[in-house]
Amino acid sequence: MIHRLPPGTRDVLPAEMRELRALSDRLRASFDGAGYGEVWTPSVEYEDTLRRGDERAARAGAYRLFDEHGRVLVLRSDMTVSIARLVATRYGGVRPPVRLCYFAHSHRAVERGRGHAREFLQGGIELIGPDAPEGDAEVVALVLGALEQAGLRRHRIGIGDGSLVRELLGELEVPHERRSALLEHLSRRDLVALEFDAEAIGLSPAARELLVTVPSLRGGPEVLDRAGGPVARAVEGLRELYELLAERDAAERVILDLGLVRELGYYTGAVLEVYDPAVGYALGGGGRYDELLGRFGTPLAACGIALDLQRVHAAQAAEERLL
Amino acid sequence: MIHRLPPGTRDVLPAEMRELRALSDRLRASFDGAGYGEVWTPSVEYEDTLRRGDERAARAGAYRLFDEHGRVLVLRSDMTVSIARLVATRYGGVRPPVRLCYFAHSHRAVERGRGHAREFLQGGIELIGPDAPEGDAEVVALVLGALEQAGLRRHRIGIGDGSLVRELLGELEVPHERRSALLEHLSRRDLVALEFDAEAIGLSPAARELLVTVPSLRGGPEVLDRAGGPVARAVEGLRELYELLAERDAAERVILDLGLVRELGYYTGAVLEVYDPAVGYALGGGGRYDELLGRFGTPLAACGIALDLQRVHAAQAAEERLL
Numbered sequence: 001m002i003h004r005l006p007p008g009t010r011d012v013l014p015a016e017m018r019e020l021r022a023l024s025d026r027l028r029a030s031f032d033g034a035g036y037g038e039v040w041t042p043s044v045e046y047e048d049t050l051r052r053g054d055e056r057a058a059r060a061g062a063y064r065l066f067d068e069h070g071r072v073l074v075l076r077s078d079m080t081v082s083i084a085r086l087v088a089t090r091y092g093g094v095r096p097p098v099r100l101c102y103f104a105h106s107h108r109a110v111e112r113g114r115g116h117a118r119e120f121l122q123g124g125i126e127l128i129g130p131d132a133p134e135g136d137a138e139v140v141a142l143v144l145g146a147l148e149q150a151g152l153r154r155h156r157i158g159i160g161d162g163s164l165v166r167e168l169l170g171e172l173e174v175p176h177e178r179r180s181a182l183l184e185h186l187s188r189r190d191l192v193a194l195e196f197d198a199e200a201i202g203l204s205p206a207a208r209e210l211l212v213t214v215p216s217l218r219g220g221p222e223v224l225d226r227a228g229g230p231v232a233r234a235v236e237g238l239r240e241l242y243e244l245l246a247e248r249d250a251a252e253r254v255i256l257d258l259g260l261v262r263e264l265g266y267y268t269g270a271v272l273e274v275y276d277p278a279v280g281y282a283l284g285g286g287g288r289y290d291e292l293l294g295r296f297g298t299p300l301a302a303c304g305i306a307l308d309l310q311r312v313h314a315a316q317a318a319e320e321r322l323l
Numbered sequence: 324m325i326h327r328l329p330p331g332t333r334d335v336l337p338a339e340m341r342e343l344r345a346l347s348d349r350l351r352a353s354f355d356g357a358g359y360g361e362v363w364t365p366s367v368e369y370e371d372t373l374r375r376g377d378e379r380a381a382r383a384g385a386y387r388l389f390d391e392h393g394r395v396l397v398l399r400s401d402m403t404v405s406i407a408r409l410v411a412t413r414y415g416g417v418r419p420p421v422r423l424c425y426f427a428h429s430h431r432a433v434e435r436g437r438g439h440a441r442e443f444l445q446g447g448i449e450l451i452g453p454d455a456p457e458g459d460a461e462v463v464a465l466v467l468g469a470l471e472q473a474g475l476r477r478h479r480i481g482i483g484d485g486s487l488v489r490e491l492l493g494e495l496e497v498p499h500e501r502r503s504a505l506l507e508h509l510s511r512r513d514l515v516a517l518e519f520d521a522e523a524i525g526l527s528p529a530a531r532e533l534l535v536t537v538p539s540l541r542g543g544p545e546v547l548d549r550a551g552g553p554v555a556r557a558v559e560g561l562r563e564l565y566e567l568l569a570e571r572d573a574a575e576r577v578i579l580d581l582g583l584v585r586e587l588g589y590y591t592g593a594v595l596e597v598y599d600p601a602v603g604y605a606l607g608g609g610g611r612y613d614e615l616l617g618r619f620g621t622p623l624a625a626c627g628i629a630l631d632l633q634r635v636h637a638a639q640a641a642e643e644r645l646l
Binding site for chain 1: 325326327328329330332333334335336337338340341344351360361362363364365366367368369372375386387388390396398408409411412413423428430442619
């Protein structure tokens with residue numbers, strides 16, 4: 001007798017569960033030690049609420065349902081929008097910074113047949129109040145340190161700028177209707193498609209060069225010297241953040257990546273992605289979202305990162321096999 | 324700007340969250356120490372799966388949704404049916420007993436306007452393999468001890484028998500179509516409605532007396548001496564369980580309750596409800612379900628209890644106020 005599970009979901013048995021709990025506990029201890037208090041938000045939210053935060057976050061929900069009044073609910077796909085709602089609702093009179101963390105399952109729609117998880121356990125932090133680059137540096141350094149405390153040795157963080165590509169497209173006067181395909185190709189790092197896009201748009205050879213070159217710059221602080229012009233402001237921001245991280249002895253884990261594009265639309269500054277060379281996928285990501293809280297009536301700067309704990313756990317195991 | 328939450332759900336802020344984590348950690352340590360390994364099952368299950376376990380458990384789901392093939396999914400309302408499915412699927416070759424525990428949110432439909440939680444955090448155990456009364460005694464004693472380790476001092480457990488009332492109704496030849504109303508009145512302990520039912524059915528005065536008296540027997544082992552006849556088998560089972568609990572020094576917390584009826588239909592023997600006199604509602608419940616695993620193709624006896632952790636937490640706080 002076979003009892004199927006919904007696609008993208010799985011049972012976790014005691015041996016693995018014990019390790020996931022140990023991982024969560026260690027990360028929580030690091031977050032707590034830095035003053036990040038844990039919160040819980042409901043597993044279901046009104047779609048209207050998620051849409052107020054970000055149209056894409058609302059669409060990313062794997063599962064839609066209805067309440068008894070016919071209002072559309074979504075199984076949350078991300079904690080950041082819910083925490084923005086919570087801060088606006090419950091921390092109205094609190095002087096920032098507000099430091100929060102969470103450990104909870106989310107559900108995200110994934111393409112069929114890809115074998116990706118739809119239900120995944122996230123652990124993450126949100127720092128509300130501090131501006132870039134200080135706030136970003138605190139978030140990045142805390143996550144890197146927490147992963148080290150949890151036993152990872154080879155992890156890295158990719159840092160890009162969510163406004164850089166938008167600024168570049170604006171400076172190059174790329175028509176708005178062309179931008180979403182271009183961003184899609186950038187996020188897949190499909191340079192061939194990018195060159196094709198650039199030609200189709202009729203960009204000048206210099207502009208084409210810029211569009212393909214800038215997003216492929218990736219490495220240490222030296223890559224910042226090779227970008228400028230239309231993206232000078234974003235590059236300057238990355239340089240300041242890198243210097244703060246160097247002061248916190250975190251620079252050796254940083255990969256500056258001018259082509260880093262995150263899917264969700266609410267990022268306004270630094271965008272972040274956590275890697276481990278032992279596995280071939282990102283362990284988590286996040287960034288700065290200075291406009292999201294304002295959409296809930298409480299304009300405050302903010303930055304956060306979410307880790308996929310099953311992926312972090314897999315990276316731990318893969319690192320151990322490599323030892 | 325007000326951002327409403329779905330009815331019956333709530334945010335949990337750091338001060339409360341820290342206490343809920345501490346409570347879960349202490350309970351988990353007790354369960355783990357007794358050999359109960361923690362498992363996780365998906366938040367969503369196919370409605371067919373839940374219905375195979377128990378029609379009422381499937382109906383209790385607060386939220387129904389559809390996958391891309393149009394199959395109906397339910398946000399789980401209870402972990403027991405999911406764990407029965409998991410044991411049948413993943414522990415087929417394992418020699419019982421299997422001892423499992425869980426800490427997870429479930430969602431249950433509640434009447435509108437009652438202010439009850441729809442999303443609630445449960446922690447519980449399932450003991451698969453051992454028969455009554457030994458298995459029941461292990462489960463009851465472990466939960467009582469775990470609550471004591473977690474800091475409760477006044478908690479009690481009500482123990483009834485899920486088959487007692489059914490046997491009584493059978494012996495009294497109550498027509499089947501009358502039984503669900505009668506069970507409903509019994510579960511609400513509405514003696515006036517019960518007497519009215521008995522009269523409407525046309526039971527003899529002796530039978531009416533039995534129907535009202537037996538389910539109102541509640542207290543120490545002396546109440547067992549006052550029941551017999553048609554319910555002798557169930558009473559004998561309760562006596563054996565009570566004696567085992569007395570050997571484990573747990574008898575002082577036990578309230579034998581011949582009128583205890585649990586909502587879900589899968590209980591076949593002992594039914595259990597956890598109380599604390601400091602608060603006016605049950606902290607959790609469970610019982611023996613010897614037929615549930617067989618419905619998933621793995622016939623095994625089983626017994627379990629689930630605690631509502633927010634209610635246990637409220638009871639801790641209420642006990643402290645009473646000190």
